[in-house]
Amino acid sequence: MTNLRTTFLARGLAVLAGTALFAGLHVSGSASASTDAHAISATTSTPTNASIADGGTTASRHDTATEHRNACRIHRLLTGTFSAPDSRSAKRLAAKVVAPHAVTHAAGASTGPSGILAQFAADRARVPGAHAVIKHLAADGDLVAVHWQIAPDPKDERRGEAAVDLFRLANDRVVEHWSLDQQIATGKPASGNTNTMFSDLYRPAHRTKAPTERQEERNRVLAVRAYDSLFRDHDVSVLDRDFDPAYLQHNPVAPNGTAALKQLFAGGAQFPAQQSVISLSDGDIVWTFSQRVDAKSGDPILAADLFRVDGGKVREHWDVVPAS
Structure with a gap:
């Protein structure tokens, strides 16, 4: 791939084949191996009493004590x-934290603690x-999400894999689990973006307080609306309304800023409509x-x-996009 437009078009073809897209976009040759069953077969199973509208949770988003306990576990x-x-x-530890019939959403995965331990293995x-x-x-x-590196060297953010795991807990135990991962691309990116897939770069112009629970919910609604407006409704005007024009991008295939996304949609690329089905907000990250x-x-x-x-x-963005 020799330029950003070529990269976007390649990602567009990947989407048409069933792979996701956001600003950062998939690099040929950088995806996890096809044998990575837990990455390519991650599925969602939103409970019948939850919905996309409430972000896939049935628990209170204002119960900070339970949220803290879940995060620690x-x-x-x-x-x-x-x-x-x-x-x-x-x-022994997994048996304490994971319910015996917990569902791990992966092809052929075992239920309970063994399903999660098999993924780690x-x-x-x-x-x-x-x-x-x-x-x-x-x-x-009732959700906990982790953005983490499967790292051969903990000091090197440019090797290994980027992963996001999502857990649903009930009564202090995991009852549902999803996992997505993506090999970290190596070499000089054509986009010129040298940000790692993990670094925190945004610095506000003025010192701000940690968001309240109410502000976290407002942030969640804003980010989900922005995502759905762009990739479900194909409404590019959301980039001017809800994004910092110089937002920081952590997928090396795309540069910082909104200009790249505007270029993608202005070029007439068509993508299957997709939307957020599960969402969390904690601190200033959605x-x-x-x-x-x-x-x-x-x-x-x-x-x-x-x-x-x-x-x-939106000031900064990271993503993990499994191969499929």
Whole structure:
């Protein structure tokens, strides 16, 4: 791929084949191997008493005590089992945190703790000597999401895989789990964007307070509306309304700023309509998990996107887009 337009067109073709898209877009040769079952077969199963409208949670988004407890349990699960998922200690810990009949949304995955531990074992098989390096973690309602690096070297953000895992908890235990990952592209990006897939670069012009729960919800609504306006309704005007023109982009295939997305849509590219089906907001970051609008039960989640929202504008974006 020799230029940004070529990259966008290639990503557009990938979308038509069932792969997701946001600003950052998929690089040929950078996707996880086709044998990575948990990445290519991640599916959504929103409970019957939850809906896309409420972001896929049935729990209160204002119960900070439960959210904090859930976040701590997932942090402990990932850091305490990933390094040796077959060990007795990992199995004991997983049994405490994961319900016996928890569903892991992956082809052929086992239920309960063994399904999650098998995923971690597969991650380590693909990236020998890997460490789990958590970059962002969010808890909202009954959901916890983790943006993390499957890293052969914890000090090097440009090797290994980028991953987002999503957990649903009930009564302090995981009852549902999704996982998406993408190999980190190497070499000089054609876009000229040298941001890593994980770094936090945005610095507000003025020091701001941590968002309240009410502000977090306003941020979630804004980011979900922006995503759906662009990729469900194909309304490019949302880029001028809700995005900082110089927003920071962490997928190396696209440069910073909104000009690249405007170029993509102005070029007449057509994409299957897709929308956020699960969303979280914690701190100043909103997480969206998207599917095609016409998705059926068992269809894959196409991508996980993270948006930093400050002052009513999207200021920074990360994503993980599995191969499919």
